[in-house]
Amino acid sequence: MKAWPRARVRGLLIFAIVVGTLLGAGAGSFLLWGSGDDSAVPLMRDPLPKPSRWAGPPASCGVSPETIRELVPGAEPGEQRVRETARFFLCSWSTPSSLYGKRRVTLRVSLSEEQSSDKKPSVSDAMGFFETMQNNHASQWRDVVGLADEAVVGGGTVLFRTEAVIAEVEYEVRLWDQELKLIDDEHVLTDGALKVAAGVARALGLEVGKLSVVTAANQSTGDLLSAPEDICATVSEDVLVSTGVTPAASMPLTRFAYVEGAAGGSCTWYDTDYTRSVHVAVSAVPDGASATAERKAARHYLMEYHRAREGAMILDEHRGSLRFHALRGLGDEAFACAYVDGRRSDRSKVEAYGVVWFRVHNLLVRVEHRAPTGELTEESALTAAYKIAKDLAGSLETA
Incomplete structure (x- = not known):
């Protein structure tokens, strides 16, 4: 020191x-x-x-029909489930049960706005909740640059925050081989989750550049x-x-x-x-x-x-x-x-x-x-x- x-x-x-x-x-x-x-x-x-008030979630939580068709085979864009509680929204898509077998795909996107006691957007609460969400996951997080005010990725999960709004993307692809062992392809998960997160960020009005994933090891201390x-x-x-x-x-x-x-x-x-x-x-x-x-x-x-x-x-x-x-x-x-x-x-x-x-x-x-x-x-x-x-x-x- x-x-x-x-x-x-x-x-x-x-x-x-x-x-x-x-x-x-x-x-x-x-x-x-x-x-x-x-x-x-x-x-x-x-x-x-100062943070602006959130107008609410974009259609399908910001996930385009093209992305759904590409990443969740067989799922139709109109099949998403939306759950709204106060300022929390969840959309999810899954492979239809008729296609179950060797491949099972699930995509979930949640959006929430943190508010203070006087119902104004609270960036400090959002930053605190963002940190709590990271701690509640077992993922080894890496920073994502070029997405939002702050963003991290771990496996098929991306968390990002813009002002008082937090988005979580979870992309899960499960494959079974001939011995019925569960296989997780991390590159497929990460690439898919980042693609969805970029689309959600754009739907929220953010300018998304070229995304890069960094770790503490390759940053100057x-x-x-x-x-x-x-x-x-x-x-x-x-x-x-x-x-x-x-x-x-x-x-x-x-x-x-x-x-x-x-x-x-x-x-x-x-x-x-x-x-x-x-x-x-x-x-x-x-x-x-x-x-x-x-x-x-x-x-x-x-x-x-x-x-x-x-x-x-x-x-x-x-x-x-x-x-x-x-x-x-x-x-x-x-x-x-x-x-x-x-x-x-x-x-x-x-x-x-x-x-x-x-x-x-x-x-x-x-x-x-x-x-x-x-x-x-x-x-x-x-x-x-x-x-x-x-x-x-x-x-x-x-x-």
Whole structure:
């Protein structure tokens, strides 16, 4: 493991002022929020579009009659079974029973849209469910490039996600030889499933390019970064005091990580009366069997990005207070959010939160500043969280 690389964090304040002056607050690529000193937050326009509402499944779940005739001999396009439950749809085709014998073919396509509690499309929920679906299969997954926002294939099963919509294609071909042994031709299964998935993606309005299947083994990983051994030593006391938290107590956790299998820890500092706190967590994501450490970290960062933008962590009655911003100048990518929320144990106690996430290669960092709303606004909490995140990045540079 090598130390955190230098020059990861650069002040962009002068450049931001110049761009903001030239392009104006409405058209600039980013602006500053704060007092104009080193704690000013370099906000950036949201680079990701909001998910659009799904109009529903295409005819036959997006599988063309020609594909059905080619891959499921004897099945007619009108024979598919459609099951609809809320936002879930299933179409399936099978070889007619009159053709049973040495060959049995089944094709199933399911489509679903994940929604939040307020019935809006939820990308974060879709990403979480996509991961759960992978874990529930015994397949050895490989990434598929050129299909959708994310896609994997294992044998005759293809999973892909576009925004909040998840598609699953299952293509099963069973052949029996003279000894009645079951034979599975993986190339036939994979090629057929990918062909169906490409057609479904096009029917959903996606631009599908040439598909390529990749594994972690043929992706560049680079040197991995490690999390600090003592998270409580990564933020100076002076910075904590400057954000309104005079640390009277700190609580470290040495086995804390946001990604399964990651190494890392966290530290929470409390003020003298325990009404204000700062929480910092750093996770070092390792390489996986089907994805590199950096890709795994980037995917989890993206899921947290959507989760924060959707306000999934806020009680329904306070979700309107959310202010979400992409950030420039922290690590490889960063975002921040500010909001007020009630405590889960006592909703009458409303507090202001400022949260900053940033990623550097395979490292994920989260900073949270919390205080009662009577003492701090959510905007001030965000400014405090950014100041701590910036100091944290500097200490990691020199670790």
